[in-house]
Amino acid sequence: MSSPHRSPMASIEQQRTNPDVRLSVEQVSYAYAPNPSQAPLFTLEAMSFQAKPGEIVAVLGPNASGKSTVLKLISGALEPLSGRILLNGFVTHLLPTKTRAQRIALVQQESQLLFPSRAWEFVLQGRHPYSSGLRFESDDDVTIATNALAQVGATHLSNRWMDKISGGEKQRVILARALAQQPLLLLLDEPTLHLDIGAQVDLLDSLRRLAAENRYSVVIVTHELNLAAEYADQVVLMQKGKCLRVGPPASVLQRELLEQVFQAPLSVEMTASGRPRVTLFSNT
């Protein structure tokens, strides 16, 4: 595995020499100011990390640490102030919208549907990046959508109305839509937020399996320490717009660092599988 601390030059070198790298975030920074004459409200300091095909990267940190901003930058919704983000060598925010949608799929927490639709209609929307003009879905599209539902174990939900299924079921359908896009990169923004524990485990197990089977690169934004510990191949630890450390869970999830970032007493143990487990204590 790679070393915990990488210098900027090393990562670019590695990209050139390592064609295996799919996603490369290189010295990306960002600043948000509602009014150009005012000081920025929020800044993201230069950070870098990489993801390989089949890897799950967890962007971990407390609220307002800049995790969602990182995701938006990777998805191309925002343009970095400096640095660049490469997907298979292409700068993401310079790609045309449709092409980008064919390579990057974003899974958001909730979908606010104005008029309810059925799950299969919803998943078919994932094929939109491959349509041009006034196209009707082809048999291939239908096959891909059906497969996507099967891959997340939601085939039985196919005919159900989106506003009548549970949160966990909805999350699965949303994931199926992302899979229908046949992306290279899957981005998930706090996917476990509204799910109960069983559903959380289900989702992450599926993600791990899908990443391995279909060679997706997956970037998950979360503040759940143990989920990151258990499922991530790499963790990017963030606090207040700064990336503090990048590396495998064992080297990032260390007690002093975590206590400083999350401002809570905790202890870290290693489990038999080689992954850390974090236990939180009460303050009293």
Add this chain to the structure above:
Amino acid sequence: MRPLTLPRLLLRCSILAALLFVVVVIALKLGAVQVSLYGLGRDLIHVLLGQSSAISSDYGMIVVDIRLPRILLGIVVGASLSVAGASFQALLRNPLADPYVLGVSSGAAVGAILALIVESHLDLTPELAGLITPLGAFLGAAITIAAVYLLGRRDGQIDSSTLLLGGIITASFLSAVIIFLMSTLRGSNLRGTVFWLMGDLSTPQPRSLLYFLLFGFLVAAGVIYTTASDLNLLLAGENEAMHLGVDVPRVRIVVYLAASILTGMAVSVSGAIGYVGLLVPHLMRLIFGSDHRMLLPASALGGAIVLVIADTLARTVVAPSELSVGAVTALVGAPLFIYLLRRRLA
């Protein structure tokens, strides 16, 4: 899983078109003067053969010269308003949106009233005089479209909620202007304006204007139709739509302009007929679902059907007098809207 396919789309549209045809035939038959279908058919053949003067039935003239243009106007206006309504509902992500929510009809009304005032001071030929009110209305609508667009921008792009707010404020302001202008109007102008504001299909328009309206409708509705799949995705949320490959700013401005132009054209000739643009899309959604590739043509045909029926009722229910068609759509539309609302909440 049965997605919409082209044959299914065409089949459903053909059914609606056939229904429209039946409604048109019935509308041709009903009216202050009774008409027999056989006589009508015979007259049509005579006209086809170029023997206009040989039309035996006196009443055939009435049908061809008075009723048919009125029905055709109803078709174009009904289709325009419904497509505009469906588009605004998607664009503003608001099921209560109708074609007038962004102030286009108020702008058209101000334009029409000003045209009326100006006309009395000018000496125009009859043909020109007949066109000045629709022209003034359309000009008023166009200016309003531009103004609301400028108001509705944020960071240089149209933003749905800002657009809605800008439109509502503009509509309010223009309504006040209308009331002020109306207080300055002289007798018969005032009455004519009130009629126009209520919505009125009874004024025969020059044939060239009808053709122009039809052409405009086909172009504008066609443009909106090219964004049909994009609109489907917009309904799920603008962010999601963008991540699924929709060029959201482009779609917004295209749909805004095209739908506003449709509304402006319809209102210019028929005043502000209410409830059609709001309810027909909802009805079509109930029957055919929210896929805009089906919803847009269905709304067009459905709107035509509904307005022809409403207009026929307006001119037959209290014969020989006429109700204004806007009154009929309101009387039927309001209870129907309440019913739909309760259904949604249930």
Add this chain to the structure above:
Amino acid sequence: MQRFYSTLIRLAAVTVAVLFLLSLELSGQAVAPAPLVPTQPATREIVDEVGRTIRIPVSPSRIVSLAPSLTETVYALRLQDHLVGDTDYCDYPPEAKKKPKVGGAINPSLEEIAALHPDLVLVTKSLNRLDTVRALDNLGIPSYATDPHTVDEIISSTSKLAEVLGAPEAGKSLAAELRNHLAVLQAKLASVPPQRVLFIVWTEPLISVGKNTFIADALGKAGAISIVDSSQDWPQMSLEEVVHLQPEYLVFASSHSEAAARDFDTLANRPGWRILDAVHNRHYAVISDAVNRPAPRIVSAIEELARQLHPAVFQEVPQPMEKELPAGATKPPSASPAFSLSLQDGCKGSTESSCAR
């Protein structure tokens, strides 16, 4: 099966398209030149009162009237046999109610009008819509528009109309009678100063008549002068302004004098109105609503008002001339003695000078 459906769909689409184009074509096949009536052997061109040039038969035999005032005029000219249709509101004389109806004055049914095959339609600018006139033009039905703004214009409009309708003699004699009547009235009123009046059209909000209306002119001929100096037709007045101007009389137009008396009492009890001298002294006059219509009957309404405002000038027993109506028509309510009596009822409790003896 698939082939069958797609063929069916294509066939349906083509049929619908063809039918639609056909119907468009039909509406275009303007029957415009073909008139709705068999062409009269003799026609002529005339110019109506708004300046339009129209071509009409020399003696129109099928007339449709789109205004109550025009219907009244047609009856006054004894041409009612040629009247084949009028509006729902044409109620004077009572026989007019029995004529075939074409709808309202503002929204008549074009179909009904066309079904009557008129060779001339009568309209008036102050009531009818321009859209209606244009629609009739499109159908090839000529329409003649009147537009009188003063009482004199009403009289000359009547004789012009008679000439257009092919009965110039009837028009001349009617006009002469009316002018004569007015002249007698003017002679009597020459010796007294005009009363300042407020003509009340509506009370909430307070609406009166503008100086350019024929009603204002009629008031002038009745020995009154409207205190409203506005160029709008139906100006809204503020009560303050009326109080400032202090009219001597309030004038109401009503077909029922008892109702008018009630209206006056209601008004008198409202705050602000009591400040008016006219209310305080119960100086109000009620005249027949004939004053609202620019028709021959307005002359008798004028006389009726004059009698109420200047009773001293009318020494003899009230006998208003009834010559403006043909024999056989009922007398207008304003001329009947019964009505004058009820006027006196309404005058109970008021000072002598305000009521007819």
